[in-house]
Amino acid sequence: MDETLERSLKAAGLQLAPLGRRAVAYAIDDLLISLIFVVMLWDSIAALPSPEASAALLGTLWMPMVMTKILYHTLFVWLYGASLGKMAMKIRVVEAAGFGMPRLVVAFNRAVFRIISEMLFYLGFLWAFFDPARQAWHDKTAMTLVVDA
Numbered sequence: 001m002d003e004t005l006e007r008s009l010k011a012a013g014l015q016l017a018p019l020g021r022r023a024v025a026y027a028i029d030d031l032l033i034s035l036i037f038v039v040m041l042w043d044s045i046a047a048l049p050s051p052e053a054s055a056a057l058l059g060t061l062w063m064p065m066v067m068t069k070i071l072y073h074t075l076f077v078w079l080y081g082a083s084l085g086k087m088a089m090k091i092r093v094v095e096a097a098g099f100g101m102p103r104l105v106v107a108f109n110r111a112v113f114r115i116i117s118e119m120l121f122y123l124g125f126l127w128a129f130f131d132p133a134r135q136a137w138h139d140k141t142a143m144t145l146v147v148d149a
Contacts, residue, residue: 001132005096009147012099016134017091017146026125028085033069037061070111078107082149090149096133102144110142 001016009015038045041057048054076083081101082092093110095102102110117124117137124137133145 005133008099009145014094014099014147017089017148019128019134021089021091022086022128022134022146025083025085025089025091028088029072029083032084033065033072036068037065066115069115070108073111073114074104074108077102077110078104086146087149091146092149093144093146096143096145099145099147102142106142106144110138110144113138113141 041061044057045054048057073083076086077093078101080087080092081094086092093102093107094100095106113124114136128134128136128139131140133139135145139145
């Protein structure tokens with residue numbers, strides 16, 4: 001990690017969140033969003049005649065799911081600095097400059113590029129394993145860091 005960043009984090013009493021906790025937070029968030037869709041559509045899914053019909057229905061829900069993820073991550077990161085998964089893992093998102101709560105535009109940028117990272121075989125997430133500041137692509141584009149809460 002860059003020495004200046006390391007000193008700044010230390011002076012602010014912060015430390016980067018471990019990647020393992022970030023991964024668990026990711027899983028919690030995705031499970032919550034998936035569960036919401038399953039509960040909302042349970043009657044429709046149960047009435048379908050075959051697994052192929054279920055797959056076709058789920059295929060039509062791709063865009064609403066993407067929009068829900070963007071809205072969820074934007075609002076939670078903007079309002080609370082963390083999604084429900086991050087809150088459970090006691091980590092939060094801060095802007096790299098000044099370590100403050102992410103502004104709305106920053107939270108939106110981060111949420112959109114998070115989806116792009118998913119669509120590109122999660123390469124954006126894997127990037128964090130090799131980045132000294134543990135930044136995934138969505139952190140880089142939004143200029144954010146994930147720190148212990």
